[in-house]
Amino acid sequence: MHVHHTPAEQMRIRALLREIYRNEQLRPENGEAHRLMAFAEECFEKGTPLRDAFGLSRMETALEAACLAATEIGLRGSMLRALLLHEAARTPEMRLRAAEMFGTQTEQALACLERLESLTGRVEALRTENFRNFFVSQSGDMRAVLLLIAKCVVLMRGVKETEALADQRQLAIEAAYLFAPLAHKLGLYRLKSELEDLSLKYLEHDAYYMIKERLSATKRSRDAYIARFIEPIARLLDEEGLKYHIKGRTKSIHSIWQKMKKQNCGFEGVYDLFAIRIILEAPQKKEIDQCWKVFSLITARYESNLKRLRDWLTVPKSNGYESLHITVKGPEEKWVEVQIRSERMDEVAEHGLAAHWRYKGVKSGEGDVEEWLSGIRSALESGDENSLKRSLAQDAERKDVYVFTPKGDLYKLPHGATVLDFAYQIHTGVGNHCTGARIDGRNVPIRHKLESGSTVEVLTSSAQSPKADWQNIVTSGHAKTKIRAAVRDLQARSSALARELLERKLRNKKLDWDESVINILVKRAGFKESLEFYRAIADERLDIGRLIDLYIEILRHEAGQGPRAAVRSAEEFDTKSIIETSTQDGQDVMVIDRGLKGIDFQMARCCNPVYGDDVFGFVTSGGGIKIHRCNCPNAEALRNRFGYRIVRARWAGKGSGQYPITLHVVGHDDLGIVNNITSIISKEEHIQLRSINIDSNDGLFSGILTVMVDEAERLTSLIKKIQGVRGVKAVSRN
Numbered sequence: 001m002h003v004h005h006t007p008a009e010q011m012r013i014r015a016l017l018r019e020i021y022r023n024e025q026l027r028p029e030n031g032e033a034h035r036l037m038a039f040a041e042e043c044f045e046k047g048t049p050l051r052d053a054f055g056l057s058r059m060e061t062a063l064e065a066a067c068l069a070a071t072e073i074g075l076r077g078s079m080l081r082a083l084l085l086h087e088a089a090r091t092p093e094m095r096l097r098a099a100e101m102f103g104t105q106t107e108q109a110l111a112c113l114e115r116l117e118s119l120t121g122r123v124e125a126l127r128t129e130n131f132r133n134f135f136v137s138q139s140g141d142m143r144a145v146l147l148l149i150a151k152c153v154v155l156m157r158g159v160k161e162t163e164a165l166a167d168q169r170q171l172a173i174e175a176a177y178l179f180a181p182l183a184h185k186l187g188l189y190r191l192k193s194e195l196e197d198l199s200l201k202y203l204e205h206d207a208y209y210m211i212k213e214r215l216s217a218t219k220r221s222r223d224a225y226i227a228r229f230i231e232p233i234a235r236l237l238d239e240e241g242l243k244y245h246i247k248g249r250t251k252s253i254h255s256i257w258q259k260m261k262k263q264n265c266g267f268e269g270v271y272d273l274f275a276i277r278i279i280l281e282a283p284q285k286k287e288i289d290q291c292w293k294v295f296s297l298i299t300a301r302y303e304s305n306l307k308r309l310r311d312w313l314t315v316p317k318s319n320g321y322e323s324l325h326i327t328v329k330g331p332e333e334k335w336v337e338v339q340i341r342s343e344r345m346d347e348v349a350e351h352g353l354a355a356h357w358r359y360k361g362v363k364s365g366e367g368d369v370e371e372w373l374s375g376i377r378s379a380l381e382s383g384d385e386n387s388l389k390r391s392l393a394q395d396a397e398r399k400d401v402y403v404f405t406p407k408g409d410l411y412k413l414p415h416g417a418t419v420l421d422f423a424y425q426i427h428t429g430v431g432n433h434c435t436g437a438r439i440d441g442r443n444v445p446i447r448h449k450l451e452s453g454s455t456v457e458v459l460t461s462s463a464q465s466p467k468a469d470w471q472n473i474v475t476s477g478h479a480k481t482k483i484r485a486a487v488r489d490l491q492a493r494s495s496a497l498a499r500e501l502l503e504r505k506l507r508n509k510k511l512d513w514d515e516s517v518i519n520i521l522v523k524r525a526g527f528k529e530s531l532e533f534y535r536a537i538a539d540e541r542l543d544i545g546r547l548i549d550l551y552i553e554i555l556r557h558e559a560g561q562g563p564r565a566a567v568r569s570a571e572e573f574d575t576k577s578i579i580e581t582s583t584q585d586g587q588d589v590m591v592i593d594r595g596l597k598g599i600d601f602q603m604a605r606c607c608n609p610v611y612g613d614d615v616f617g618f619v620t621s622g623g624g625i626k627i628h629r630c631n632c633p634n635a636e637a638l639r640n641r642f643g644y645r646i647v648r649a650r651w652a653g654k655g656s657g658q659y660p661i662t663l664h665v666v667g668h669d670d671l672g673i674v675n676n677i678t679s680i681i682s683k684e685e686h687i688q689l690r691s692i693n694i695d696s697n698d699g700l701f702s703g704i705l706t707v708m709v710d711e712a713e714r715l716t717s718l719i720k721k722i723q724g725v726r727g728v729k730a731v732s733r734n
Contacts, residue, residue, distance in 0.1 A: 016063035082109030134402035196254035287342035302328035495534035607632035612712030617647035
């Protein structure tokens, strides 16, 4: 049922409306005020509650806030009217009509106010600096933030008699942790102090009234004391011919309570209930000298506590704050803080964000947000409304993303962050098992890019494990580091399991584990390091049955039990019986051809020759021939020890088949470098990639690639192409 405004409320509403439009300097015949009120009344008739949760008139609250914003802050324009429309037009249909009646600017202002008010209910996030930066970045129009500060002040003044205590507490939390810090940063110090004191009144009722009563009881004596303290100082300054003025101020109730909690003391323990500020009218060249002169005069008159001396004249604060603070013992043995500065210094300290908010203990957040707020403060003082309309949203979107957890916690992530980045930001375990997320009721994959303001519920599965290519999905360094560590850990565990599997298989064959034989087995399998060898077993790239047979063969050979041909002297070797010959420089040369009949020859595993390489043959003790490259690491030893077994060799005129070649690649651990290398190999028509193993450490990666190549020229060409990949430092053939 519709409830009408009382006559008293109607009178106040008309007076407030006149005040607003007088500030706007609009002609009475314009008719906008009448249309605005008529539309608001229509909205209330159609179902918008006339009063809010506190029982206050929505229209009166909106008009009081608009009036406060106009007189105290200096706001003008469509944003003032938008607040009344925002309170009255509570449905999409009403908002559409409001936009049609009052124009595009009003429509944008309504959307901005609605977006910001939807964020204030997140109690947990409200207490963080991240949330304040997010709140400002989502505004798009700073005037909306200023207007909501004014509205919060009006509501805090009006809810003292409300019975809706839960709503009152929620409002007090918003005032204390969101709007008061923003007001402080904007230089709206009076509104900031009022919000802090009123929030303390509703959140810490007993503490507020205890301090208020103590201050009231001591006000007369405190004022008299300040006068007695200032009198001799003023006389000394006059005698020196200095131009100055002195201010005395009492700490706010909120400041006193904060100091009592910080120092863990009672009201009587807060000795600096008030401070004296001496502001000198001095030219800039002489202001520091005059400040120190005043310092010497005061310390000569009163005992000082040098431990509490704060010299921001010699070395100003990083934010530009300059002042000299000294605590002295005045009459009745009471300690008093004295601040000494010039008019220029005082203006810098009081102007917007220059220094004072940091001096008061409000910590700085994101530089861009702070710089923007400072610009808004300057715009308020200069009346530049264009600056007030400036949007930070686009800049913020390019730099940071703010998202919420289902519990309301707020996280800041870099631009372009994905669901996987967010999962690792919450916890490494959550990231390692992340399978996706649920955003606004729909499931999204781990590579989905996040948008500010979203509530993200991370989905996990115990079956999920980190993958090396996840590094290409995330953007934050934190997530990349955690993924690399997790992948290394998984690889180490899988290698350990592969070793256990090999040990178990050997025990089943009643074979003992021999580390020296294993080392030979690793090399015979084509690996330089045992870790890579075990990874290959874990990835099932090696046949463990074949490895067991090879282990037995090596074990027997090491024990001198391996099968071998009867020992013959060098004179008994008749290489002509097993070599297809051709004449080269009058000497017999073995011609290597895959179709060769009656000759047992193999490519040596130590150097893996390819068709086109310079090669030689080595007659083994079993009678077969191993083909080695002339630059094989073992070539020199073979020639020196078994020169009589060396056979000159050359390839047949045409190669046939493919040969496994191992390449070692070293380079910078950059995104996409592995994809670039494999892409090059995949484009080669006569080359196949058999396996690839990558390890990274301290920004470098080391890769072992096995490729199938049919001739040396193609291999040389491939190596040159890989060396040309950006980030690759070296490529070598094993």
